[in-house]
Amino acid sequence: MRAFLVLLVFAILGPPIGAAVVLTGGALVAGMLSGLSGPPANWLQAAALVSVVAYMFGGIQALVMGIAMCAWQLRGKSTLLPLKPVLIMTAVIVLGVLVFAALSSGPSLEWEFVGFAIAVHFGASLGCWAIANLLLWPMRHRSPEIVL
Numbered sequence: 001m002r003a004f005l006v007l008l009v010f011a012i013l014g015p016p017i018g019a020a021v022v023l024t025g026g027a028l029v030a031g032m033l034s035g036l037s038g039p040p041a042n043w044l045q046a047a048a049l050v051s052v053v054a055y056m057f058g059g060i061q062a063l064v065m066g067i068a069m070c071a072w073q074l075r076g077k078s079t080l081l082p083l084k085p086v087l088i089m090t091a092v093i094v095l096g097v098l099v100f101a102a103l104s105s106g107p108s109l110e111w112e113f114v115g116f117a118i119a120v121h122f123g124a125s126l127g128c129w130a131i132a133n134l135l136l137w138p139m140r141h142r143s144p145e146i147v148l
Contacts, residue, residue, distance in 0.1 A: 002139055006081060007070035009132040014062030014124045015054035021123035023050055025116075058124065061093050065125060069132070079140040080133050090125040094118055 023046065068089045073081060097117050102109045 002079065002136055003070045003073040005135055006073045006132050007066040009135065010066030010069055010128045011063045013131060014065060014128050015058040016051050017127035018058045018120045018124035019050040019054035021120050023047055025119060061097065061121065062124070065089055065093060080136050081129060083129060086125050086129045090121055094121045097121070
């Protein structure tokens, strides 16, 4: 049950969290976070579009991450998901994305894309890790000596 919960969190919530990183980063770069110009409907439309597109661009990575963390949870003794395997697997996925982008884009890979890919993937992975641990917290093993 816990491993399946981890899989669902990473596979389903990973792309929207990555989309939130993209939207927040775009707003910070554009300098619009302090003074949101335009009606809120424009921001909601942009958020909806980015969320849908996020599954197209990040769905496979989120599924691979979910399967890897599900396997780690099945193998591990701890109820909570440790941070180290999440960071290692995210680095492997980012490396794979960058290799794929370099092979498909030809000789020039923009450095801005490298930073963008690192920020989005690590932001989504850390967000999913935090949500998964919040959901796993009530299921943790408790010591029998502690009595309320």
